Amino acid sequence: MAVFTEVSEAQADDLMQSLNLGKLTALRGIEGGIENTNYFATTSQGEYVLTLFERLTKEQLPFYLFLMKHLAGRGIPVPDPAANRDGDILHTVSGKPAAVVNKLAGKSQLQPQAVHAAAVGDMLARMHLAGADFNRSQPNLRGLPWWNETVPVVLPHLDEAQAALLRSELAFQNHIAASSAYSALPRGPVHADLFRDNVMFDGEQLTGFFDFYFAGVDTWLFDLAVCLNDWCIDLPSGLHDSERAQAMLKGYAAVRPLSAAERDLLPAMLRAGALRFWISRLWDYHLPREASMLKPHDPTHFERVLRGRIAQPLSL
Numbered sequence: 001m002a003v004f005t006e007v008s009e010a011q012a013d014d015l016m017q018s019l020n021l022g023k024l025t026a027l028r029g030i031e032g033g034i035e036n037t038n039y040f041a042t043t044s045q046g047e048y049v050l051t052l053f054e055r056l057t058k059e060q061l062p063f064y065l066f067l068m069k070h071l072a073g074r075g076i077p078v079p080d081p082a083a084n085r086d087g088d089i090l091h092t093v094s095g096k097p098a099a100v101v102n103k104l105a106g107k108s109q110l111q112p113q114a115v116h117a118a119a120v121g122d123m124l125a126r127m128h129l130a131g132a133d134f135n136r137s138q139p140n141l142r143g144l145p146w147w148n149e150t151v152p153v154v155l156p157h158l159d160e161a162q163a164a165l166l167r168s169e170l171a172f173q174n175h176i177a178a179s180s181a182y183s184a185l186p187r188g189p190v191h192a193d194l195f196r197d198n199v200m201f202d203g204e205q206l207t208g209f210f211d212f213y214f215a216g217v218d219t220w221l222f223d224l225a226v227c228l229n230d231w232c233i234d235l236p237s238g239l240h241d242s243e244r245a246q247a248m249l250k251g252y253a254a255v256r257p258l259s260a261a262e263r264d265l266l267p268a269m270l271r272a273g274a275l276r277f278w279i280s281r282l283w284d285y286h287l288p289r290e291a292s293m294l295k296p297h298d299p300t301h302f303e304r305v306l307r308g309r310i311a312q313p314l315s316l
């Protein structure tokens with residue numbers, strides 16, 4: 001259940017009418033998700049998603065919402081936040097910041113084949129290019145500074161071998177981030193959390209992707225590494241699937257070829273992507289927040305992925 005804040009039909013109807021989206025005919029709480037309150041709202045005009053932001057602030061939200069609007073305007077299939085007569089896309093419902101977006105068609109593909117990985121690679125590259133001239137900037141709030149802050153907090157919960165791995169990988173990533181090769185990587189707005197549950201498919205056709213609330217400005221290669229670490233890793237073994245990875249890389253490079261610096265640093269960014277989600281899952285697991293984390297994700301999965309990425313670096 002991901003309804004942390006109740007919204008009445010009257011409240012939702014008022015909002016939908018102020019957005020010129022028609023009269024509310026149905027309102028249904030959405031069960032998935034652990035961060036925000038989400039409802040499907042049906043009106044006389046169509047189907048929408050109403051989100052009340054439980055943790056993100058009014059200062060952080062414009063970056064995500066305007067990025068979605070920018071990408072949607074460029075034909076990227078992402079939810080388009082609805083504006084009121086004054087052009088505002090960030091609203092207030094029950095005292096919480098809120099947004100209304102169009103409902104995307106399709107469903108998640110939780111057992112992807114190479115064809116799905118290729119479609120994600122293609123779409124990710126299109127998103128990177130379409131976002132290149134987005135005029136707002138916000139860092140990836142789950143990037144290196146957050147890893148440096150959070151590792152000492154989770155270390156006491158680990159056994160000796162895990163703690164040694166976490167410390168040494170963090171040192172490696174600090175070293176990489178200070179290198180001139182890393183500075184040469186192209187960057188821009190990235191999704192940073194484009195896992196299987198955030199992409200919709202109709203058969204083999206990618207129909208859209210959502211959940212931009214970990215987006216930020218970072219290297220495009222990091223975004224690709226996050227996708228490779230989810231779409232091209234077998235569950236629950238954590239083993240790399242070469243066929244899906246080659247398909248994703250090919251799909252991406254057909255739209256935006258990787259530079260020499262990106263090819264060189266792909267193994268290091270695959271490790272960075274695994275480290276990022278190992279840390280966040282450890283943090284969520286050992287330091288649960290009130291009224292959230294109904295079912296924390298397994299941190300050991302990304303420990304396995306990281307060990308695999310170190311033992312068998314992916315070479316291009």
Ligand SMILES: Nc1ncnc2c1ncn2[C@@H]1O[C@H](COP(=O)(O)OP(=O)(O)OP(=O)(O)O)[C@@H](O)[C@H]1O
Pocket residue numbers: 002030032033034035036037038049079101102103104105197210211
């Ligand atoms: N624009 C959309 N179109 C269709 N379905 C959506 C849309 N936005 C959200 N959903 C549905 O709502 C569910 C929850 O949304 P989401 O994943 O964004 O939750 P969250 O709590 O905000 O984030 P998290 O996944 O990080 O816990 C999704 O799994 C999806 O089924």
Ligand SMILES: N[C@@H](CCO)C(=O)O
Pocket residue numbers: 193195277280281297
């Ligand atoms: N994709 C994240 C959850 C937050 O969206 C994870 O699997 O740890």
